[in-house]
Amino acid sequence: MPETDLSLLIDAAREAGRIAVAYAGREMQSWDKPKGAGPVTEADLAVNAMLEQHLPSARPGYGWLSEETEDNQDRLTRDRVFIIDPIDGTRSFAEGSRTWAHSLAVADRGQVIAGVIYLPMRDMLFAAARGQGATLNGQPIRVTAAATEAEAEVLAAKPNLRPDHWQDGVAPIFRRAYRPSLAYRMALVAQGRFDGMLTLRPSWEWDIAAGDLILREAGGTCTDRTGRPLRFNNPNPRLNGVVGAGSELHEILIGRLDQPMQGHRA
Structure with missing residues (x-):
């Protein structure tokens, strides 16, 4: 059990x-x-x-x-x-x-x-x-209910705001913060200390697995960068980035991302 x-x-x-x-x-x-x-x-x-x-x-x-x-x-x-x-x-x-x-x-x-x-x-x-x-x-613990990017404080490394990641080359206007541990970033969003987190490069399952469940059980949405649910124990244990937030902010962030047609972007 x-x-x-x-x-x-x-x-x-x-x-x-x-x-x-x-x-x-x-x-x-x-x-x-x-x-x-x-x-x-x-x-x-x-x-x-x-x-x-x-x-x-x-x-x-x-x-x-x-x-x-x-x-x-x-x-x-x-x-x-x-x-x-x-x-x-x-x-x-x-x-x-x-x-x-x-x-x-x-x-x-x-x-x-x-x-x-x-x-x-x-x-x-x-x-x-x-x-x-x-x-x-x-x-x-519970995620926040930030409903617009202007209201949000999001945990993300600076390279995630490169124009080529975002539609029309325009990055969101959320306030950015950072913590070195990816697992901790996910936990802080679950706690409601921050409104969302994202990492857009291929990411190892072991950095993400526990945080995925904790964030979702705290009422949030957690997917890869394309909006697909995360699945684990893959032959190649890397996932296509992670976006985690309350449901409204998550939808906004996924909607703003420019989805590459081939491969992953670093």
């Missing part, structure tokens, strides 16, 4: 936080991943090792997809799969920021049924199970 999966994810996220916090603020080994995929630290690997030992042993029939584990296509044969980012925002974690997160989810036949985003340095645990609503530290 999603409820028991959620309890499992919450316990695992808190243990991940204990491990990661022990590394925070001290020198640690780090490496650059191949093909410009970003840094990884010994803390990422330690958290991943704990999760990979603990979660599959608790759910032997589930598949496994994690940023820090070499992908195994066996997951495609499983109805349910863990989708894990041991530390989302590794670069900011290594730099001493407090806005990195653990992102843990379970997807059932492509749909997320339980998700947790945990920021241990801020004592913020966002959680949701399908059909049960979304919470922050056990209290219900």
Whole structure:
């Protein structure tokens, strides 16, 4: 059941936080991943090792997809799969920021049924199970109802406002903010701290899976950049961007985007 999966994810996220916090603020080994995929630290690997030992042993029939584990296509044969980012925002974690997160989810036949985003340095645990609503530290959360782009404050990296992403080359006039962790951006929209978020480049499933459910269970709409619902555990675990907001603002943003006919835009 999603409820028991959620309890499992919450316990695992808190243990991940204990491990990661022990590394925070001290020198640690780090490496650059191949093909410009970003840094990884010994803390990422330690958290991943704990999760990979603990979660599959608790759910032997589930598949496994994690940023820090070499992908195994066996997951495609499983109805349910863990989708894990041991530390989302590794670069900011290594730099001493407090806005990195653990992102843990379970997807059932492509749909997320339980998700947790945990920021241990801020004592913020966002959680949701399908059909049960979304919470922050056990209290219900809800998206805002901003109905126009002029009213909205949207979390987005600056390159997302390039003219070539938008119809007629005109970017929206919303107020822009940014946080380095994509999972945290989605959680902040679910919390109602910001009105929407978007990222228009291909994005990894492990950055998004937990936030997709939390945002939708908080009353929001979350899709790819074309407006299609997100599906997970794909052979290539990348999605065509993410747009998340309350329903009215989401419709406005999707309507303003210039949809490329071929491929993805960075």
